[in-house]
Amino acid sequence: MPELLAPAGSFACAEAAFSHGADAVYAGIGRFNLRAHSPNFTVEEFGELIDYANGIDKRVYGVLNIMPYDEMLESIENTLKQVAALGRKPSAFIISDPGVLLILKKNFGDDNIQFHLSTQNGCFNSASMKFWREQGISRVILPRELNLEQIRRLSSSGIMETEIFIHGAMCVSISGRCLLGTYYNKRHPNLGDCPQPCRFKYKIVPNDQTVNQQHDGFDAEEEADSGVYLLNSKDLCVIDILPDIIDSGAVSFKIEGRNKSAHYVASVVKVYRDAIDTYMANPQNYKIKDWWQKELDAIEHRPYTTGFYADDPIKQELFASKAHVGYRLVGIVKAIIDGNPVIDVKNTFSGMSINVLPVKRGQIPFELTFNVIREYDGADGNGTICDRARANRLVVLDGCNERLRVGDMLRVHK
Numbered sequence: 001m002p003e004l005l006a007p008a009g010s011f012a013c014a015e016a017a018f019s020h021g022a023d024a025v026y027a028g029i030g031r032f033n034l035r036a037h038s039p040n041f042t043v044e045e046f047g048e049l050i051d052y053a054n055g056i057d058k059r060v061y062g063v064l065n066i067m068p069y070d071e072m073l074e075s076i077e078n079t080l081k082q083v084a085a086l087g088r089k090p091s092a093f094i095i096s097d098p099g100v101l102l103i104l105k106k107n108f109g110d111d112n113i114q115f116h117l118s119t120q121n122g123c124f125n126s127a128s129m130k131f132w133r134e135q136g137i138s139r140v141i142l143p144r145e146l147n148l149e150q151i152r153r154l155s156s157s158g159i160m161e162t163e164i165f166i167h168g169a170m171c172v173s174i175s176g177r178c179l180l181g182t183y184y185n186k187r188h189p190n191l192g193d194c195p196q197p198c199r200f201k202y203k204i205v206p207n208d209q210t211v212n213q214q215h216d217g218f219d220a221e222e223e224a225d226s227g228v229y230l231l232n233s234k235d236l237c238v239i240d241i242l243p244d245i246i247d248s249g250a251v252s253f254k255i256e257g258r259n260k261s262a263h264y265v266a267s268v269v270k271v272y273r274d275a276i277d278t279y280m281a282n283p284q285n286y287k288i289k290d291w292w293q294k295e296l297d298a299i300e301h302r303p304y305t306t307g308f309y310a311d312d313p314i315k316q317e318l319f320a321s322k323a324h325v326g327y328r329l330v331g332i333v334k335a336i337i338d339g340n341p342v343i344d345v346k347n348t349f350s351g352m353s354i355n356v357l358p359v360k361r362g363q364i365p366f367e368l369t370f371n372v373i374r375e376y377d378g379a380d381g382n383g384t385i386c387d388r389a390r391a392n393r394l395v396v397l398d399g400c401n402e403r404l405r406v407g408d409m410l411r412v413h414k
């Protein structure tokens with residue numbers, strides 16, 4: 001059974017990933033990873049995440065995959081010393097830079113810890129894999145730019161484990177080999193600070209004045225009325241080719257998205273968990289289920305592609321590449337009291353019908369109806385009836401047509 005590996009930009013995302021079926025999560029420690037603007041984890045929080053995962057028999061991979069400058073090395077070493085002092089460690093560290101690997105080995109070398117090579121490093125061939133194996137790497141996260149036949153060959157080479165991306169955003173450049181953000185406003189993709197100018201809608205103005213603009217030398221607007229998405233890659237989605245993906249021999253399937261919400265993570269994990277389980281249970285009779293496609297269409301995404309896997313390099317829809325989202329998360333079930341769910345309300349909602357993304361493995365999303373919304377007043381469940389559930393409050397739903405479980409997510413269609 002391949003590992004289903006989910007992004008954990010925050011503790012809430014890790015909880016959502018694990019409760020909806022992820023085997024492992026990857027999480028950034030401080031700012032030394034390629035999602036510097038995710039909440040990420042302090043050293044202490046990272047220790048708590050490891051404890052949480054160990055307690056439910058899941059795995060955590062610590063991400064340290066920036067390409068650091070010399071002046072950052074001391075901070076990285078200090079941070080790693082603090083992680084080592086925690087007395088517990090992640091299942092692996094993910095690195096790109098050989099210098100960071102050296103620092104890690106110095107601080108964790110005797111701990112029998114695993115080191116994974118980030119896709120950021122761009123390890124495209126078996127000779128590179130052999131090189132990295134000699135440096136102590138036990139798993140390579142293969143570039144998204146390989147096709148399935150190439151992945152199959154590398155995975156069956158016996159050199160080391162391979163991991164591949166199965167879902168989420170893609171760079172229009174080779175991952176990590178891009179300086180667009182640096183040109184645009186001096187923010188560095190290889191330090192996790194990409195402002196994603198490739199996602200903007202561009203309007204190129206053939207006008208002499210443009211050349212004289214102090215700002216950046218060309219006229220570019222995000223979300224202007226006119227313009228095209230010149231550079232914005234479609235998002236990866238492999239649900240249509242999952243049997244081929246499983247057949248590739250990769251041991252781990254990674255979902256991109258450490259900047260995404262807990263609801264996004266839960267939703268994507270839920271779909272791929274069910275798809276992988278369904279295939280593994282009966283490969284001959286594998287069929288795509290309607291609700292998988294419906295769920296993946298409803299989460300925030302750009303038009304989907306199978307990317308390079310099917311040897312079909314990303315095509316662009318110049319006029320329609322803006323991400324759209326179909327659901328808005330309104331609450332998460334925090335407890336069940338006398339059979340009624342207590343909801344932690346994230347966004348105000350009213351009405352007596354709502355869609356549920358359930359945590360129970362194998363249970364598909366469904367429409368929930370209920371009779372009454374009550375304010376949560378503690379243990380007895382007799383709080384005042386209200387016409388709406390207000391954001392940042394706890395409410396109880398009386399008279400639900402279905403049983404809910406702790407961790408179930410409530411959404412409304414946008």
Ligand code: SF4
Pocket residue numbers: 170171172173176178179180181189194195196197198199
């Ligand atoms: S600008 Fe776009 S292509 Fe370049 S690193 Fe950022 S997300 Fe990737």
